[in-house]
Amino acid sequence: MLDVYVPKADSAKPRPVFVWIHGGGWFTGDKAGGTMEYKAKTLVDNGFIFVSVNYRLSPDLAGPKALSKGRLIFPAHYLDAARALGWVNKHIGQYGGNPKKMVIGGDSAGGQISSLLATKPAFLKARGMSTRQIKGV
Template sequence: MIVGALLLLLLTRAGTAQIAETRRDMVFRKIDGQELKLDLYLPEGEGPHPIALVIHGGGWFRGSRRSMNATLLVKLLARDGVAGASIDYRLAPKSPHPAQIEDCRYAMQWLLANATKFGLDKKKVMACGASSGGHLAGLLGAQANLADPNSKDRIARERTRPDCVLSFFGPMDLASDDEETNAAGVRLVKQFLGVRDRSESALAAARLASPLHQLASGAPPFLFIHGKQDRLVPVKQSHSMARALKKRGVPSSVLEVRGGHGDFTLLLAASRPGAEPKYWQEARAFLKRHWLK
């Protein structure tokens, strides 16, 4: 609780002046008796603005669009004139995979269908998130575009694949039996998939939910930021995905940071505009080169 309160205070001081307007509690989907909402943060300056689909972490079973890691990303990206849409999605175990990725796809389509209304640039969409949110962002980028151009539903006609992916310590291979992954990480994956063991059917389900195993042609640039001492999601997960992307000629980069699962984000949250840690300066350079160009 103390760490959470500290992070909230730091975020409040970091870059809020660059968010000109916030539209909260917009319902983008109704499903399974739930109203899924997003908060849209519009930066200063004239649009259309590049848009970041911000996906919260929480092990797929908790968290919300106002979780600390989601708020951090929104505020950081606003410094570069990027609009941020922080979304909710259905949670496990009540709603196992693929509910989460379906909601993320729909949120992206909803934003694109309403881009003109909100002053958003439909040609510059990035999916980003931390931990499980990083996984879902990666899965959006890995899977092929599932738009239905012949649909009568204007939302369904929009694309589902972003132009860039930013993953903070997100798992890329849920089928991995890496000994570096701790027991907590294994339990979270099983709960997310709705399985109890490591049978062949469970491994097949894990591969279907893994960006590494779902990598289709035409993938966008990927940027990974990962703690060297992460035991929940070992940093080699990001490196494995980056290698697979590079083999396909897709720009990708892994920025290793000292710390465990998300520890280093506290320092990033405390940074002032123009005085961010070196790795975030490198991240901004990557995004400007491959996405905001």
């Protein structure tokens, strides 16, 4: 469901956390795909803890079926990403992270999921969180 990347050097203060949600039109993509390793390295090298998450994907349908009822498994994508953020909130301190300094982001579908989670309180509230905990998108 998620991968955590931690800087090698110890820190006296808890580190900020960047949570990455992959793109792929809600039907493709993976937490380890694309240029994710470069994103993780860049942020970890700059003192962040980097977390990359997966979420359930909608079926990959083409042609007329692409618009068929039930193609998108809404809201599963958001629920899975919110569950990952809830895990980060609860456990990131064990990795030296500060759950009160969390930034979320993504590309394509991941960017949309990030934006929705940061602005629609119900998804995070169900995980014991508040949108106020998200310091940037």
